[in-house]
Amino acid sequence: MPVTILFAARPERWVQYEAPLTEALAEAGIDAEIITGTDSPETVDYIVYAPNSDVQDFTPFTRCKAVLNLWAGVENIVGNTTLTQPLARMVDPALTQGMVEWCAGHVLRHHLGMDLHIHGQDGIWRAGIIPPLAAERVVTVLGLGELGAAVAQALAGLGFDVRGWSRRPREVAGVACFAGADGLDAALTGAGIVVLLLPLTPATENVLNADRMALLAPGAAIVNPGRGPLIDDEALIAALDSGQLSHATLDVFRTEPLPPEHPFWAHPKVTVTPHIASETRASTASCVIAENVRRGEAGEPFLYLVARDAGY
Secondary structure, eight states: OOOOEESSOHHHHHHHHHHHHHHHHHHTTTOOEEEEEEEEEGGOOOEEEOOOSSSOOOOOOOOOOOOEESSSSTTTTTTTTTOOOOOOOOOOOOHEEEHHHHHHHHHHHHTTHHHHHHHSSSSSSSSSSSOOOOSSSEEEEOOHHHHHHHHHHHHHHTTOOEEEESSSSOTTTTTEEHHHHHHHHHHHHOOEEEEEEOOOOOTTTBBOOOHHHTSSSTTEEEEEOOOGGGBBBHHHHHHHHTTTTEEEOOOOOSSOOOOOOOHHHTTTTTEOSOOSSSOOHHHHHHHHHHHHHHHEEEOOOOOSBBOOTTTO
């Protein structure tokens, strides 16, 4: 009897996933029937899920063994009280690599002062402006999970003086690691660039506020591909206006798409990117999903389960 898998996501996602997911399940030896809707939720064995899908009540899915999230972030689903099944977040090597590349690019942009020459095509020969070497620039990465640790190690590999902070103690090769409330201020003090890759929880909302921005080196830059509410928006604009911060590259926002009237769009020291730091790629994510289905059918532990009490 085939395993019944409900693909609960927007129709355009199914167009992307139909072929690679079917192929990945077959390669994993899973006899599966993939459906995109059902009047018989009690027959569903697994739900491949995007939090913006129409499925919001998990109560009828009485046979479901696991909900397999298509996104790395789970803040929009983890609080759903009807979800009693195991929940796995997406950890995909391609997603991780994409995030590393995006973060490295924007960190190097701010480190090298590339905007001066990109936007300064006005006939003025701006010689004699020499950035410090990477070893002389402190870059702090907030969040040392799968993505944060990979980004921190990549930046350390480029020669930056990298600090990393997490709520619980972590060890990352080549990175000075800090943890807990006291460690957060220490990790930020004197940092020239800050990269935010924390999950969004009540404990991390507005983690980068006015007091903590004041700890950074004068003229520091912010790079946020994590979650919009990690930063106090008003405090960020004030720090940019005062010169305490030189620039903020923001990929995530409290409201998405970012409304046209939002002050970030018009601010000369803000770069807005449309939540593109790292997309889940169907070809590789399908293999992660298939492996978890295989594990479920074999009675093995699922990969990347979410800790409900921690929120990620």
